Amino acid sequence: MSIDLLRKLGVYIDTDFLTPTQCQNLCQEIQKSSFAEAKVYDADTKSSTKDDALRQSLFGTVSSQADKEIRKKIMGLRTDLEHHFNEQFDAIFEAPKYLAYDTGHFFGAHTDDQLGRRINISIYLNDETSQENTQNNSYCGGSLKIYGLLDNPALKDWGVSLTGAQGLLVAYRADLLHEVTPVLSGSRYAIVSRFLKPRK
Numbered sequence: 775m776s777i778d779l780l781r782k783l784g785v786y787i788d789t790d791f792l793t794p795t796q797c798q799n800l801c802q803e804i805q806k807s808s809f810a811e812a813k814v815y816d817a818d819t820k821s822s823t824k825d826d827a828l829r830q831s832l833f834g835t836v837s838s839q840a841d842k843e844i845r846k847k848i849m850g851l852r853t854d855l856e857h858h859f860n861e862q863f864d865a866i867f868e869a870p871k872y873l874a875y876d877t878g879h880f881f882g883a884h885t886d887d888q889l890g891r892r893i894n895i896s897i898y899l900n901d902e903t904s905q906e907n908t909q910n911n912s913y914c915g916g917s918l919k920i921y922g923l924l925d926n927p928a929l930k931d932w933g934v935s936l937t938g939a940q941g942l943l944v945a946y947r948a949d950l951l952h953e954v955t956p957v958l959s960g961s962r963y964a965i966v967s968r969f970l971k972p973r974k
């Protein structure tokens with residue numbers, strides 16, 4: 775349901791961007807990687823800082839082979855996204871980040887349209903469920919919620935939630951307010967990247 779609605783509102787969704795096997799392998803690689811606490815970009819200082827009130831999640835890593843495959847897949851998306859968003863993007867996109875949100879982690883409402891970022895991409899590596907007793911590498915909570923999809927000031931607080939599903943890719947304008955609601959149980963694994971405005 776939310777997928778149809780988000781598509782109607784201009785959000786790009788590919789439910790099968792990665793295969794279940796690819797996702798399982800990436801989850802395993804992230805799980806066994808060493809983690810760094812995720813930071814947020816501060817436009818005032820033009821640097822990335824830790825801000826626990828806005829964001830709690832972890833940056834993991836994957837092998838260079840797995841990273842190369844993901845970069846190739848994302849590169850292959852550019853033409854489709856240029857048509858969809860009716861805009862040209864730079865051939866160089868932002869390096870994919872491999873994220874883990876453990877139980878309690880979240881990313882509060884923010885926009886990402888700094889640093890020439892035009893389109894946000896998230897790829898989900900495991901399933902979100904509505905059951906709090908999560909099983910089989912699923913998680914509960916941790917929905918991506920996007921605001922401002924209707925250009926109507928009266929509806930600026932109206933957000934649409936996307937239920938994360940293994941292999942699903944979502945792409946949306948980086949200037950739209952969005953958040954990741956707190957993970958209530960389990961761990962949420964995702965890849966985030968961005969298409970950028972062309973550099974002259």
Ligand SMILES: O=C(O)CCC(=O)C(=O)O
Nearest residue numbers: 881886896918954964966
């Ligand atoms: O984890 C996600 O789905 C989105 C994360 C996000 O908003 C970001 O990294 O800027």
Ligand SMILES: [Fe+2]
Nearest residue numbers: 884885886952
């Ligand atoms: Fe974001």
